[in-house]
Amino acid sequence: AGHIVGVTQLSSYLGDRVTCILVILLFQDSAFPNLEGALLSSPSPLVLPTVAWQASNAVIGQLQDQLDTSPLYMDPEMLSQLRLNASSPALLVFRLPYSTGANLMTVKEVLSGNDEVIGQVMNIMKSQSVPYTAVYTAVRPSRVSHSAPIHRSIWSGLSGTDLFLNSSPQEGGGGCIMLWAENLTVSVLRGGRWERHDLTSLTFGEGVTPRLQGSLCNQSHSSLVLNYENILGHRSFKLVFAMSQRHYKVSARRWFTLDAVEIEYDGQKATFNGSRNVYAPAEYSYRCQSVTNFRYPLLVPRTSKDPANQWRVSFTDFQIQGFNVAGGEFSYASDCAGFFSPGIWMGLLTSLLMLMVLTYGLHMIMQLHTMDRFDDPKGPAISVPQTD
Template sequence: MDVQSRMPSRITFLLYSILILLHKGSAQLGTPALFWSPEKSMSHLPEVNGVDPVNSDLLEKEYLKPLMQHAGESAVVFLKDKLHVDDFTKFADVYSLDSNGGAFKNIKHFMDENFSLEIPQVEDPLKAVEGLKLSFAGAVHSADSLAAVEKLNLGPDQKFLLIVELQPSSDLSEEQAIASNDASVGEICHHLQKRGISYTAMFTGKSASENQAEEVETFSGRHLLAEADSNNGTFMNADGAYLFLRDVQVHIAQKGKDPINLNLTVESSSADKSLVDNSTALIQFDFNDGSENGTGSYQVKIVFNTTRNGDRWTINQIRLTVDGIAEAGPNGTLSDSPLRTDDLDLVVPILYSYHCSSMKMYVDYIRNKGLVNYAGSYVVLNGLQMQPFNVQKGAFFNAQDCVGFFTRGIWMGIFSSLILLAILFFGVMMVLNLSTPDRFDDPKGKTITIAQAED
């Protein structure tokens, strides 16, 4: 065995503890996955970014299959009902340099003594395990205790996948349940070692612990002098994306005609035509009851094109379609027209939702000259919140607000402070430049005598 390749495993749990401390209180949405193997190095596996969650397909293709389908080597998967990265912070005694692992002492021992790897966040690891079961080239066994494992016909010459369903928390406290499961992991691993079986093990949870779910925070950040945002609105689940919207206002300015003002009603089905996959999301809002003072009939469609890019997601384009209005001219149409958002930041961390108390967007006639007849038209989305990716636990996660770093209120405070500081600076400089008179005699000093020439 290569001694140098094994050395990092000696400090792996300490590094994992540091990782937990760094991310304590941050947006952790997935469940951790821990691997160890006495025979196989894990340096060839993809590098893990603790901020970006690993989805189930990537876990299966890039980690499980390369580790657990090695010829002549078996695999063991320990599945806990619920597991969160904060469980290690709370129950692994990570704040002590001489810690033995706390409630995770057996798992710590195996990771210290073998090649090991930690993935802080995995989306739906159970799906990846089910995929491994279907593709595993060997016997597949299930067990829930050491007694059940002892009854299985397992040997060093047999290649198998053993899935161990650890006991749920039931009436025990979370720490007691973890310690009990950790003891089961230790007993089963020691039993397999006694049989001389070479294996790779994984310890993970079916889902993230519910008690670790954080409440939604839709705050205005540095929005000075902002009005309080109302929680009254409509929630929508659009093909897996979570959306919230209070109301919509559309102002259509037509050259040579009176403007049209529409107040649109948001319903739970308004975003049913949205399409979402792992890398892109097309969020479409449809409003079919648009009218002005009870007259006219207008159909309004607003489409957000979003893309997932590694550790962030971006709103690439927003487009507006309004049916039911007469064209203002030969080049005028509001069909799939682009909207501009001025200085709004439309790049959001991948674990966050996007929130905007009042999102005002103008028809972009500057880049699209065909929309010049509709110059001044705009759309206002009130109480908008959206999270197209990484939705878990049935709720939005922390929100990034659309308000920029510097608002008008902040600039007012900064300029006022600068003016006062400037006045103070010049006042102090003027005082420092004062000098005492030096053209008069000092009564306590020697008399100054000036000789005068006689005529």
């Protein structure tokens, strides 16, 4: 009673309990207690009454590292069509919805529906007769007391333009996310024309204190949420940078990626995927002169039908670090610029073309031969008779 399980202790619990190579993870935005049936039927249940939300939020990353596989986000219909192999590791993730409305009956109906989803998943797994470990957890508490220092987010004017997100005391007290950009703009397509809005002064302006509600950071995931108002006609407007880090066996080191840049506006969401282009070693920061989704794009819409196709984002002289921030300064920057610049490529291609011309000329000269027979000037001349 009174003990809160932290990240390290939860990691040790998972290491001891996850003995199967198939893991099912069910999580939702808020917890509910209707799991007694599943717990009673389990041969070895483990109940942790109080877990720090930073620890529960890191469960996916810990299971990824332990199983060395990527998560598959599923629903019961997809699971019923999937044939699981007991010899192949798998991490199946089910996102359970939660209602935040004021109607109590609506919340009760959603929770009852979640119980049914859990029951369907358990029945499907029993029918396939594959050993598995099931983990149920909430992502974060549904209500947070403002007096409790669960998460504290502030801005600090480092060098006048650096964005610095402080973590809570449970995370170690230091800053956990840093962002810097010389220019930050967003544009939306309306009536065949692009409407542009500059967010630089609202984000990095002198004396400006933007709101960071919803931001979080832990050992495996970081999320920076910039909250604005009345942007391009939208009363509520958010710019979200979602990052994660994990260990890759090929390189034998941890890397962090900018998984997504999201624009949330009046209940809608546009998502740009950046994990393929924006990445760096976990102990480094990432820097690039231009990060956009249109001209030389490093950010791409998640799908062809995603609302992100109607949006443009542009960051000039962009630098971000979501992990291992120390001393309020960026770590060594991993730059997006390749080793060969456009000028170097032009010089190499020009030199190659000249080398080819020189080689062809030498080849033609080497093919020339001296004549071995000549006309005898003392002999009879050639006579061609004239004909009508």
